[in-house]
Amino acid sequence: MGDDDQQHGGYQIDLGNLTAFDPHHQFSSVPDSREDLVKECIAHGTKLIQAVADALFNLPSTEDASGPIVSLPPPSTKLPREKPLPKPKPPTKWEVFAKKKGIQNRKKDKLVYDEQTSSWKRRHGYDRVNDDNDIPIIEAKMTDEPGVDPFAKRRSEKKQRVDKQEKNCLHNLKEASKVGALPSHVQLAATALPITGTQAAPRKVSKDELQNVAGMAATSTASGGKFDKKLAGEKPPKHDKKYRKFLPVVEGSGMGSLEKQQSDKILNKLMSKNSHEIFNVGKAVDMYNAKSDKKRRNQQGKSSSTSSKLKVKNSPYKNKPTKKSSTKGKSK
Amino acid sequence: MRRSCVAPPIDYIMLRIKTPKSLRANRELEKRAPKLVENGKKTLILHGTKTSNVLNDVLTEIYHLKKDNSVKYSRRNDNIRPFESGGETSLEFYSLKTDCSLFVFGSHSKKRPDNLVIGRTYDHHIYDLVGVENFKSMKSCSYDKKIAPLIGSKPFFAFIGEGFENVEELKHLKEVLLDLFRGQVVSSLNLAGLDRVYVCTAVSSNKVLFTHCALRLKKSGTTVPRVELVEVGPSMDFVVRRHRLPDESLKKEAMKIAPELIRKKEKNVSKDAIEGKIGKIYVPDQQVGNASLPFTPKGVKRVRREAKAKGEDNKQWEKKQKQHDDVSA
Numbered sequence: 001m002g003d004d005d006q007q008h009g010g011y012q013i014d015l016g017n018l019t020a021f022d023p024h025h026q027f028s029s030v031p032d033s034r035e036d037l038v039k040e041c042i043a044h045g046t047k048l049i050q051a052v053a054d055a056l057f058n059l060p061s062t063e064d065a066s067g068p069i070v071s072l073p074p075p076s077t078k079l080p081r082e083k084p085l086p087k088p089k090p091p092t093k094w095e096v097f098a099k100k101k102g103i104q105n106r107k108k109d110k111l112v113y114d115e116q117t118s119s120w121k122r123r124h125g126y127d128r129v130n131d132d133n134d135i136p137i138i139e140a141k142m143t144d145e146p147g148v149d150p151f152a153k154r155r156s157e158k159k160q161r162v163d164k165q166e167k168n169c170l171h172n173l174k175e176a177s178k179v180g181a182l183p184s185h186v187q188l189a190a191t192a193l194p195i196t197g198t199q200a201a202p203r204k205v206s207k208d209e210l211q212n213v214a215g216m217a218a219t220s221t222a223s224g225g226k227f228d229k230k231l232a233g234e235k236p237p238k239h240d241k242k243y244r245k246f247l248p249v250v251e252g253s254g255m256g257s258l259e260k261q262q263s264d265k266i267l268n269k270l271m272s273k274n275s276h277e278i279f280n281v282g283k284a285v286d287m288y289n290a291k292s293d294k295k296r297r298n299q300q301g302k303s304s305s306t307s308s309k310l311k312v313k314n315s316p317y318k319n320k321p322t323k324k325s326s327t328k329g330k331s332k
Numbered sequence: 333m334r335r336s337c338v339a340p341p342i343d344y345i346m347l348r349i350k351t352p353k354s355l356r357a358n359r360e361l362e363k364r365a366p367k368l369v370e371n372g373k374k375t376l377i378l379h380g381t382k383t384s385n386v387l388n389d390v391l392t393e394i395y396h397l398k399k400d401n402s403v404k405y406s407r408r409n410d411n412i413r414p415f416e417s418g419g420e421t422s423l424e425f426y427s428l429k430t431d432c433s434l435f436v437f438g439s440h441s442k443k444r445p446d447n448l449v450i451g452r453t454y455d456h457h458i459y460d461l462v463g464v465e466n467f468k469s470m471k472s473c474s475y476d477k478k479i480a481p482l483i484g485s486k487p488f489f490a491f492i493g494e495g496f497e498n499v500e501e502l503k504h505l506k507e508v509l510l511d512l513f514r515g516q517v518v519s520s521l522n523l524a525g526l527d528r529v530y531v532c533t534a535v536s537s538n539k540v541l542f543t544h545c546a547l548r549l550k551k552s553g554t555t556v557p558r559v560e561l562v563e564v565g566p567s568m569d570f571v572v573r574r575h576r577l578p579d580e581s582l583k584k585e586a587m588k589i590a591p592e593l594i595r596k597k598e599k600n601v602s603k604d605a606i607e608g609k610i611g612k613i614y615v616p617d618q619q620v621g622n623a624s625l626p627f628t629p630k631g632v633k634r635v636r637r638e639a640k641a642k643g644e645d646n647k648q649w650e651k652k653q654k655q656h657d658d659v660s661a
Binding site: 016019024027038042052053080083084086183186 | 347348349350351352358361362364365366367368370373433452453454455459468486487488489490491492493494496497506507510511514517518519520521522523524525526529531533535536541543545547549555556557558559560561563567578583585586587588589590
């Protein structure tokens with residue numbers, strides 16, 4: 001422990017930085033040519049460096065293969081840090097408990113002797129000691145209830161333990177982040193914001209929903225969204241702005257009577273509302289029977305393992321008969 | 333702890349623990365975290381809208397001097413103006429991304445030709461700046477290739493001139509140059525690996541001559557070798573233009589040393605040239621009367637007899653009678 005900053009012939013020497021500073025030198029006359037100036041500077045610099053080297057080589061050194069090694073004192077010129085000082089992290093829940101109880105941390109071995117196989121097995125990982133999944137038989141105790149599956153119970157207990165551990169982990173991280181001492185590789189990110197009032201966490205909104213909402217917002221302007229500029233990627237509005245559909249005055253050929261279709265549609269709607277015979281019992285019974293026959297056939301087919309090519313394929317394009325009310329000719 | 337998982341919805345704020353998905357990324361983050369004893373500072377070298385030939389050479393030279401701990405950007409950056417309040421955001425962003433706390437920014441304009449701005453950052457925000465004009469620079473002189481200094485060797489520094497103490501700007505420049513070129517702070521040094529020297533001379537109140545020399549250690553009679561400097565590498569003249577000192581509160585925070593690192597002075601120990609190391613021990617006065625003995629003294633028998641014979645009312649020498657309480661059956 002000596003002075004790091006020594007005065008050697010008027011120079012200030014900082015050994016930690018290998019620096020020598022001559023504060024008393026004055027250039028009485030600046031030499032004209034740059035080369036002379038440089039030479040003078042170098043000559044003077046040599047003197048300073050010699051002083052530093054004197055101090056440096058006089059330090060106690062240890063011999064090494066590559067050369068003498070000297071332990072430098074810490075630098076005396078203070079320079080600013082580049083990052084703020086790290087804050088000490090608060091003790092975790094377990095650490096507080098362990099300190100209170102006086103529990104010491106014991107180092108565990110990687111290999112553990114397994115009594116069953118009388119061999120050394122690893123503690124964690126593949127083919128480990130006391131693996132929960134390897135237990136073939138669990139003996140029943142007097143306290144066991146008859147209907148409870150002990151294996152499932154063990155699994156659920158383990159899951160509970162894991163969840164509790166994660167909750168504690170998160171709590172510790174939150175405590176650390178409150179102080180500002182979060183470990184450098186961890187970031188806590190909020191995935192959703194809370195809703196005050198209801199206790200349900202809001203679910204994530206899907207793309208279609210967002211598009212719908214955007215469309216609704218657009219049409220809720222004073223001019224009905226007619227003059228809004230559409231951004232790239234925005235779908236055109238679903239509703240065609242026209243809410244009333246008028247039939248053409250003169251019907252073109254080859255379209256089928258539109259007016260007849262329109263009035264038919266309205267009539268059917270009215271009739272089906274007020275008709276009592278909405279359910280065609282016969283047709284329903286036939287459909288049910290056909291369905292159950294098909295099912296029976298499928299099951300037999302599976303057990304006799306016919307090739308799939310011979311099976312009747314369910315074509316998705318064929319229209320299947322659905323339970324609709326047939327109003328052909330039925331009227332009350 | 334699972335790497336990134338959704339916390340169970342016990343809290344109403346759903347928090348997700350984000351950790352890097354690979355161990356390598358984890359290690360990189362650890363390297364960049366704030367520490368008690370910091371890593372060496374890295375330098376970012378870049379230039380602005382226009383550069384001159386001289387400036388280009390200077391920037392490449394500085395990059396070569398600090399090859400192992402600096403990053404050089406080759407594109408021009410139009411929106412960086414270090415001395416203006418809004419023009420620093422880009423610099424701070426680059427400093428954050430490359431983890432560099434020193435930067436050298438070169439620019440050339442009619443008003444300020446061959447301008448170099450050397451700056452430092454604290455917590456990736458601008459700490460202080462020094463703007464210098466690179467008056468003249470000469471790259472390489474002819475020298476013997478064998479004595480060329482290796483990359484990464486710890487340099488010697490020589491500061492000459494009273495200007496470095498008296499003039500505010502030169503004092504600042506001295507500190508910044510020291511920070512820029514000193515390399516990593518080491519506690520043990522191999523004396524065979526010393527081979528470079530930076531000589532800075534304050535020629536006038538605003539002009540500084542900066543030279544980089546190689547070091548040769550020659551045999552001398554004593555254990556200390558004779559030092560010889562050979563000019564190698566860039567030599568520049570700096571004319572200090574403008575500078576910005578750090579904010580007082582920021583400076584205070586940046587200069588803070590961790591309380592664990594302050595060496596505590598050993599109390600009651602002193603070193604003497606004649607006697608060697610002397611320590612002082614302070615012994616408090618002994619209280620003989622109040623010393624606790626292993627047994628409780630009841631009184632010596634003879635003293636008790638005499639007291640009884642005298643018939644004094646000494647309650648302490650009387651035997652205390654047992655009090656028989658009424659014991660209920």
